[in-house]
Amino acid sequence: MDQKVANSIRPVAQLVRGHETADGDGVRLTRVIGGPALPMLDPFLLLDEFRSDDPDDYIGGFPPHPHRGFETVTYLLHGRMRHGDNAGHSGVIEHGGVQWMTAGRGIVHSEMPEQEDGLLAGFQLWVNLPAADKMMAPRYQEFGVAAIPVERREGGVEVRVVAGTTASGTQGPVRELITPVSYFDVTLPAGTAFEEALAAERNVFVFVFEGRVHIQGQSIEAFSLAVLGPGAQVRIEADDDSRLLLVSGRPLGEPVARGGPFVMNTEAEVRQAYNDYRAGRF
């Protein structure tokens, strides 16, 4: 690797505002990755942010629907979501908890709010699987807030480590990831800074959901995503009390064929997924 990249701080390569859309049974959400501005950031196929205290925006939830070929990561900030699938797996994701679902060869599941009022807020991220693992058996990793370690740093900076390991060795509970990913939820009081080494080979994004930060002179407002450019270090400075997701992943570099809830390598594999689903082979 180029020595300059090895030592350098990653700049902001692209700033993205999500766009308002609806999915499932009329759930209002903001699509940040997977829309026209940023169709994907290998290995990430989609990032949705949902946040509403109006039940009309979320009460319909996501009735049964299939997935094949990737992983869905649901991280809940507020509220409760009930999850169930066609293999009999079910559970409730509570605020501060995560569900890392590897759809593999296919599941049909529902994701429904377990509340009739109050704030529901969180994220769903889709992580692509390599060709060799797209047809693996489905599996789940689910952890409540108590299982997610909080690394406390100088100045009141807190890092909730959902997946991956920080430079100081705090390891998230989600393990044995097929596609190497780190997923940190970082809280920064105004005037503090956060630094972290992230492998230069990885694609990295920052999604600010409270406050305002800057990275290498570029200001990033709440509800904006910054794709970071080449480098090995991340340095984020908080202008206001801020909170953000810092997510990194090793790109797969493989062809991507998308068809709604199926993400494969070729169009023929997507057609096969539709055929298998219709024929009840999930």
Ligand code: FE2
């Ligand atoms: Fe889903």
